Amino acid sequence: MLDTEIKVTPELAAEHGLTAEEYARIRKILGRDPNFTELGIFSVMWSEHCSYKSSKVHLRRLPTRGPQVLQGPGENAGVVDIGDGLTAAFKMESHNHPSYVEPFQGAATGVGGILRDIFTMGARPIAVLDSLRFGPIASGTTDKETVARNRRILDGVVRGIAHYGNCFGVPTVGGEVHFEPGYSANPLVNVLALGIAKKEDLFFAKARGAGNPVIYVGAKTGRDGIHGASLLASAEFTEESQQKRPNVQVGDPFMEKLLLEACLEAMQTGAVVAIQDMGAAGLTSSSCEMASRGGLGIEIELARVPQREPGMTPYEMMLSESQERMLLVAERGREQEVLSVFAKWGLDAVEIGRVTEDGLVRVLHHGKIAAEIPAHPLAEEGPVYQRPLAAPAPIANERLVEFGAAGAGLTENFRKLLAAPAIASKHWIWEQYDYMVRTNTLEGPGAGDAAVVRVKGTKRALALASDGNGRWCRLDPFVGAQLAVAEAARNVACSGAKPWAATNCLNFGSPEKPEVMWQFSRAIDGIAEACTALEIPITGGNVSFYNETLGRSIDPTPVLGVLGIMEDASRAVGMAYRAEGDVILVLDGDTKGWAVLVHGGGKEFGFALPADRAIDGATIAREFSSSEYARTIHGIVAGAPPAVDLAAEKRLIALLIALAGEEKLQSAHDVSDGGLAVTLAESCFASGGLSAHISLSSKEPDEAALFGERGARAVVSVTPENLGAVRQIAAQYEVAVQEVGRVARGEFRIELNGRIVISSDTPSLADTWNGALEKLLNSNRLGKAE
Amino acid sequence: MKFGVVVFPGSNCDHDAYYALGHVLHQPVEFLWHQSEDVSGFDAIVLPGGFSYGDYLRTGAIARFSPVMRAVEKFAHAGGLVLGICNGFQILCEAGLLPGVLQRNAGMRFVCRQVHIRVETTDTPFTAAAKPGQVLQIPIAHGDGNYFCDEATLAELERHHQIVFRYTTPDGREDAAANPNGSLANIAGICNKERNVVGLMPHPERAVEAALGSDDGLVIFRSLIESLTRRASVSA
Numbered sequence A: 001m002l003d004t005e006i007k008v009t010p011e012l013a014a015e016h017g018l019t020a021e022e023y024a025r026i027r028k029i030l031g032r033d034p035n036f037t038e039l040g041i042f043s044v045m046w047s048e049h050c051s052y053k054s055s056k057v058h059l060r061r062l063p064t065r066g067p068q069v070l071q072g073p074g075e076n077a078g079v080v081d082i083g084d085g086l087t088a089a090f091k092m093e094s095h096n097h098p099s100y101v102e103p104f105q106g107a108a109t110g111v112g113g114i115l116r117d118i119f120t121m122g123a124r125p126i127a128v129l130d131s132l133r134f135g136p137i138a139s140g141t142t143d144k145e146t147v148a149r150n151r152r153i154l155d156g157v158v159r160g161i162a163h164y165g166n167c168f169g170v171p172t173v174g175g176e177v178h179f180e181p182g183y184s185a186n187p188l189v190n191v192l193a194l195g196i197a198k199k200e201d202l203f204f205a206k207a208r209g210a211g212n213p214v215i216y217v218g219a220k221t222g223r224d225g226i227h228g229a230s231l232l233a234s235a236e237f238t239e240e241s242q243q244k245r246p247n248v249q250v251g252d253p254f255m256e257k258l259l260l261e262a263c264l265e266a267m268q269t270g271a272v273v274a275i276q277d278m279g280a281a282g283l284t285s286s287s288c289e290m291a292s293r294g295g296l297g298i299e300i301e302l303a304r305v306p307q308r309e310p311g312m313t314p315y316e317m318m319l320s321e322s323q324e325r326m327l328l329v330a331e332r333g334r335e336q337e338v339l340s341v342f343a344k345w346g347l348d349a350v351e352i353g354r355v356t357e358d359g360l361v362r363v364l365h366h367g368k369i370a371a372e373i374p375a376h377p378l379a380e381e382g383p384v385y386q387r388p389l390a391a392p393a394p395i396a397n398e399r400l401v402e403f404g405a406a407g408a409g410l411t412e413n414f415r416k417l418l419a420a421p422a423i424a425s426k427h428w429i430w431e432q433y434d435y436m437v438r439t440n441t442l443e444g445p446g447a448g449d450a451a452v453v454r455v456k457g458t459k460r461a462l463a464l465a466s467d468g469n470g471r472w473c474r475l476d477p478f479v480g481a482q483l484a485v486a487e488a489a490r491n492v493a494c495s496g497a498k499p500w501a502a503t504n505c506l507n508f509g510s511p512e513k514p515e516v517m518w519q520f521s522r523a524i525d526g527i528a529e530a531c532t533a534l535e536i537p538i539t540g541g542n543v544s545f546y547n548e549t550l551g552r553s554i555d556p557t558p559v560l561g562v563l564g565i566m567e568d569a570s571r572a573v574g575m576a577y578r579a580e581g582d583v584i585l586v587l588d589g590d591t592k593g594w595a596v597l598v599h600g601g602g603k604e605f606g607f608a609l610p611a612d613r614a615i616d617g618a619t620i621a622r623e624f625s626s627s628e629y630a631r632t633i634h635g636i637v638a639g640a641p642p643a644v645d646l647a648a649e650k651r652l653i654a655l656l657i658a659l660a661g662e663e664k665l666q667s668a669h670d671v672s673d674g675g676l677a678v679t680l681a682e683s684c685f686a687s688g689g690l691s692a693h694i695s696l697s698s699k700e701p702d703e704a705a706l707f708g709e710r711g712a713r714a715v716v717s718v719t720p721e722n723l724g725a726v727r728q729i730a731a732q733y734e735v736a737v738q739e740v741g742r743v744a745r746g747e748f749r750i751e752l753n754g755r756i757v758i759s760s761d762t763p764s765l766a767d768t769w770n771g772a773l774e775k776l777l778n779s780n781r782l783g784k785a786e
Numbered sequence B: 001m002k003f004g005v006v007v008f009p010g011s012n013c014d015h016d017a018y019y020a021l022g023h024v025l026h027q028p029v030e031f032l033w034h035q036s037e038d039v040s041g042f043d044a045i046v047l048p049g050g051f052s053y054g055d056y057l058r059t060g061a062i063a064r065f066s067p068v069m070r071a072v073e074k075f076a077h078a079g080g081l082v083l084g085i086c087n088g089f090q091i092l093c094e095a096g097l098l099p100g101v102l103q104r105n106a107g108m109r110f111v112c113r114q115v116h117i118r119v120e121t122t123d124t125p126f127t128a129a130a131k132p133g134q135v136l137q138i139p140i141a142h143g144d145g146n147y148f149c150d151e152a153t154l155a156e157l158e159r160h161h162q163i164v165f166r167y168t169t170p171d172g173r174e175d176a177a178a179n180p181n182g183s184l185a186n187i188a189g190i191c192n193k194e195r196n197v198v199g200l201m202p203h204p205e206r207a208v209e210a211a212l213g214s215d216d217g218l219v220i221f222r223s224l225i226e227s228l229t230r231r232a233s234v235s236a
Helices: A010-015 A020-030 A036-045 A096-101 A103-119 A144-168 A228-232 A239-247 A253-268 A282-294 A314-319 A335-344 A375-380 A410-419 A470-475 A477-494 A514-534 A617-624 A628-634 A646-661 A675-687 A702-707 A720-732 A762-783 B014-024 B067-077 B087-094 B151-159 B218-235
Strands: A069-071 A078-083 A086-094 A124-134 A172-179 A188-198 A213-218 A272-277 A297-301 A325-330 A349-356 A360-365 A368-374 A441-443 A451-454 A461-467 A498-507 A538-544 A557-566 A583-588 A595-598 A605-608 A667-670 A691-696 A713-718 A736-744 A747-752 A755-761 B003-007 B029-033 B044-047 B081-085 B101-103 B111-119 B135-142 B146-148 B163-168 B187-191 B197-200
Touching (some): A010 A020, A020 A036, A020 A368, A036 A282, A036 A314, A036 A368, A069 A538, A078 A498, A078 A538, A086 A461, A086 A557, A096 A144, A096 A188, A103 A144, A103 A253, A103 A272, A124 A451, A124 A461, A144 A172, A144 A188, A144 A253, A188 A461, A188 A498, A188 A557, A213 A253, A213 A297, A213 A335, A253 A325, A253 A335, A272 A282, A282 A314, A314 A360, A325 A335, A335 A349, A349 A360, A410 A675, A410 A702, A410 A762, A461 A477, A470 A557, A477 A498, A477 A514, A477 A557, A477 A646, A477 A667, A583 A646, A646 A667, A646 A713, A667 A675, A675 A691, A675 A713, A675 A747, A713 A720, A720 A736, A747 A762, A755 A762, B003 B014, B014 B029, B044 B067, B044 B087, B067 B081, B081 B218, B087 B101, B087 B197
Parallel strands (some): A086 A538, A124 A172, A297 A360, A691 A747, B003 B029, B044 B081
Antiparallel strands (some): A069 A078, A078 A086, A086 A188, A213 A325, A213 A349, A272 A325, A297 A349, A360 A368, A461 A557, A498 A557, A583 A713, A583 A736, A595 A605, A667 A713, A747 A755, B111 B135, B111 B163, B163 B187, B187 B197
16 A cells, blocks of 8 residues: 555544654644555654653753853754863764664664764764663572573674774773673663764754755665654563564664765765764654754755665655764755765765755655654754652661671681672673774773763863662662762762763653652753762763663663863772882861861861761661662662762862872772772782782771762772872862872772771682672573573 | 775664764775775775675675675785675675685674684784784674685685784683684684785674773774784885
8 A cells, every 4th residue: 555545534534653742743734634654754753752741841951051161952963172172072862662672783773873973063073982782681689581581682682792893993891890680681871972073173964055955864764663763662572572673773884984084074075064874763853853953944855865675655765764874965066076085985975955945844746745844843943841759658667787796707707799790890791892993092991980081182181980770769869860870970070071061861650650750850951960069061962762671770870971171191090009118098078077187287187987976776777778888788779869968979079180280199989889999909909910009997887888889989099108198188179188099909908997807818709799790791692591 | 004894785884884984983984885896995894894785695695796795805916905794794705805705603693792803913014013812802793694605715814924913701711611602613714815904703893992892802903903004114
């Protein structure tokens, strides 16, 4: 049956995911019933994924301005000024559902999509980070079949990212990986990409000049990915979702690499007016958005679109999500300059239409009108929902951690914690990624708290970190989201860079559930408050709703990606201890309860913990019950995330940047998953041979003192000569300094209140930490659990 | 003295090789487009890493048929110096300029990390400035770096001292754990019998600045530059 013969009814609209009100609105905009192709176009443009209809009202609360921001949310990527006439374009995006349905291609095309967003802006991608969440992969954590499937998904996702990024030639320099039961049937694959462009080379997706030709470039259009955005990304999963595998697109990184080179070269001709990638909703969104942003119309002839197979209908062509395609507007009369660049790179480039003045998106098929829709209402006047919010009922009779007899089995527990997938080394994953190509990687994965890439031709470097803790956000989305911002910013500061701007990827369940919308709204408030306090504008991002399978939502997971800048790349700080005998310090932004010490002669400044500092046992137990230790050792996930103190975070961040700038630090590593003990140990492991002898004093229970995850803290090592200066600078920044030990060789040892509580041979701890992930994932291959 | 860095569609270490030669070592260097049929005027040619033509079919299998490779073959047969890095090594093997093949890594996964390689012969224009047995820390990044050839070829390679680099431990021991991809006899790089063509899987262009983790790759480029200088003074 021909498209034109398919009668559009309210039922058919409902099948396209459009509500009765939305359908009525479509009829009002058109002044008539839509035809089948138009229905398809509206359904994708007004899908949750493309229209942000449930999130828009909340996203407005995010701080998006700052003198450094050249482009905030609304374009393909955010852009910030990084000095020397250069700009950084960066953004994070999710590809969650496709990665569950088909992990390899789902993740691969996730990388491809965000890379296109970056080079569409005229920026060459120089780094990628991946923020990944999977279900448990350790045996015994859940049923065998689920564990085996989670491992398969992890393996496929990692291979997919490697396949695309490695071939394209962008280094995958960092990211994070976490495991929680809620992600078993809904993994998260969030990819952050960063690109660099000269200020004058930036490009925007805004059509200009009626009569200018519209040119299609890149891969041919096929039937793949039809309704990828509207059906895969904008509805929850059911048992039939696996049948949606054909809706997942297939990526070709080689094609994307050619497209990158050709696009950047074409832009240099000066004959390109506007450019937009064909991502979600392909030809539809690229044409509508370019027209709408320019306040103009676009007319395209589908018969001219390069097609992979014959007999495709206008509906299929407009909704196809075939990858590696771009739509650009060239200057009339100079189209040949553009076409010849694409010919050089062996890519299809065809003039398929022109910019018009009438404000309509007109789609022709062999000269006949297949669709005719006003661009602006289609792109900008979609539905906006103020969905109901409801706080979930508080959990009754929570079981919290009961602190054991002090000291019992702490070394053994510490070893178990080091082997927990969330804490263990992720080298098995990142060694599959080319993290060095382009020769800019100063701090690659595992080398520092943030990835650091230099900017060639300048003295500068950029740092990037991503963070997000779904477990904490489930317990308290407001505080959890604040902690995500704080940790990402702290990580960037540990590398010596100043947090400069942020992107986010907001992964939540169904917005139609008031509890989920409440989580979303609270998370936005948390991000807004933290970003405002830390002066980090949000320049864009992505919302991914409907992350639920069979009615169960994932833990709400806002992931923050923070970009930092550093004036002098040679001052980047890593996490590895550097020399035996260096002094290990804990820097603590939280100075409550600390007495100010100002010693005579102006020689010693600082804060000291008075012996009578009050300890609130109930709060400690509640906050400790949400830690990685509580989950791994006690099997408890309860209570509340650690309270956040943004002023303390801000002081610590400022101090870390100052110390790095004055070259006073040998290493820096923030206290996060696994607490102080894990932080102290990780700096040993990264050093490849050094150890630490630590002596702590605390009134907290031993487990909380060693493994508690309170923020605003970092472990640094300094040479003995610099110790005095570091104390002095820290006092100026009002950050407490606690000298806790020395970098050593041999045994890793922690003494707490005068008693040795952890002691072990360092190489054996390092082996445990290094090999844990590989051991789990290889056992899958041998064991064939299902 | 002029270096050429070939750009195939899909090359992605071309800029890195260019940067190492031009910016770090201050040598004259130009890109050579894959459709060039003429490489005259160049003194040494680098085939860079990447995924030429997407590495579809087999790594390097399509690139060997590109117009520039006919010119590179002629250049090599006339004694010109050719360095193939990673994908470039794969292309040289496919083109028959070097013996053997590069198969999928034994672990069946892409591997990116620092490795150690030992200089097995200083009798090449690419290693003349190194000390015999010198161990270099140079990164690898490949999915298909598992060198293989038949026994007769291996014997030939050994007899003619054509094995230029072997994977070893940091202290130069050749053991299985030091072999990142299952390569036969821990082979990381080889040369042709005439010794003017070298291919290796590790990326020396990524190891020319200490800030990036190692500058051990410099010795390879310095050898190359010194050899070319010597050649120039001889012919002058």
